[in-house]
Amino acid sequence: GPPICPFLVGVRDPVRVAAPYPASAPSNRLLNSAYAHSLLVVIIMVLSNDIDLLHPPADLEKRKHKLKRLVQSPNSFFMDVKCQGCFNITTVFSHSQTVVLCGSCSTVLCQPTGGRARLTEGCSFRKKGD
Numbered sequence: 001g002p003p004i005c006p007f008l009v010g011v012r013d014p015v016r017v018a019a020p021y022p023a024s025a026p027s028n029r030l031l032n033s034a035y036a037h038s039l040l041v042v043i044i045m046v047l048s049n050d051i052d053l054l055h056p057p058a059d060l061e062k063r064k065h066k067l068k069r070l071v072q073s074p075n076s077f078f079m080d081v082k083c084q085g086c087f088n089i090t091t092v093f094s095h096s097q098t099v100v101l102c103g104s105c106s107t108v109l110c111q112p113t114g115g116r117a118r119l120t121e122g123c124s125f126r127k128k129g130d
Contacts, residue, residue: 077127081109084122091128092117 051060054070061069076095083090083102092100092110096117100109110117119125 078129079125079127081119081123081125083107083109084120084124092125 051057056070066072066075076093079092079094080089081092081100082088083105085107086102086105088102088104090100090103090109094116096110097112099111100117101107102109108120109123110119112118
């Protein structure tokens, strides 16, 4: 019969797998069906998890810590906030640590939190610089 590999001793239902071997190799290579399936799953997982380390996707980079990105960049930004009452535009820092009031009507535009400032409901904003 065909030569049996040491890891196939006692296996009753081996499956013939020819894909990993070149055409010139003998066709009597046998693999356990469970082993072949797990090998296929591992190959698919490796291929699906591969990313280009020099050109990572933007969403993946944005989720990383600001110091662990390929190019370090801050999470903070300046933004133009439009007052909901008088429609006056005020520039606010995203991580402001003080209450920011509208210059003309003294309405509260944002409240500080532990990280990013919380905008008042109804205020619209856009990032500056882009």
